[in-house]
Amino acid sequence: MVASRLPPAALTLKQFLRRQQVLQLYRKILQAIRQVPNEADRHYLRDWARAEFKRNQDATEEDTIRMMITQGNMQLQELERTLKLAKS
Template sequence: MAASRLPPATMTLKQFMRRQQVLLLYRKILRAIKQIPSDSDRKYLQDWAREEFKRNKNATEEDAIRMMITQGNMQLKELERTLALAKS
């Protein structure tokens, strides 16, 4: 039987909200990566993003998770700035 994607029933509201933040960040990063014109660069960054999120999926310390979300948002903004410059 396949593992369920539903959060465990014992998840607190804070944990649920943090999980939602992580999923939203992941989706935003993948959407931004789709705008990269070079196939090889796009593939590299998709693989990098997936690996980073996979590597950190079992993190439980709130401060570490908060730091990773902040760092991910900064990297997303930098990618978006780079893409905007490339288009202009």
Template sequence: MSSTRLPPVALTLKQFMRRQQVLLLYRRVLRAIRQVPNERDRKYLENWAREEFQRNKSATEEDTIRMMITQGNLQLKELEKTLNLAKA
């Protein structure tokens, strides 16, 4: 079975930077989730994060993407705050 690759798509600098922001957010979310002590909760959150990013990967509207990144950062901060409280 061979996989066919699509030709590379030229991105503007703005699109490239936005994509980098999304990847950074995704990595930060997964790193935070790794600190969840309960394995079942950790798996649930990993699946949730993957599905959310996958579901929204086709978004192209700049304002929508910016809003989703902002919302994702807020949710990440809440998760980090909760994890820090659990450790204390």
């Protein structure tokens, strides 16, 4: 889900900021996945997250990227809620 495949020097400020937002979401998702207690589930979720980001890395439409970021944040929140419930 990277905004552009151009080298960083060729990115506009808006593209750079969007790229940073996507990378931050990716890191947060991987951090949340590390909290999953079952190793097999952790491995599955990590592979799923990587595949989703890789599948969408060539997206260039601003509205599409914004929508994917919103969906990613909602999925992250759901994972965090599930983990919190599992711990209680």
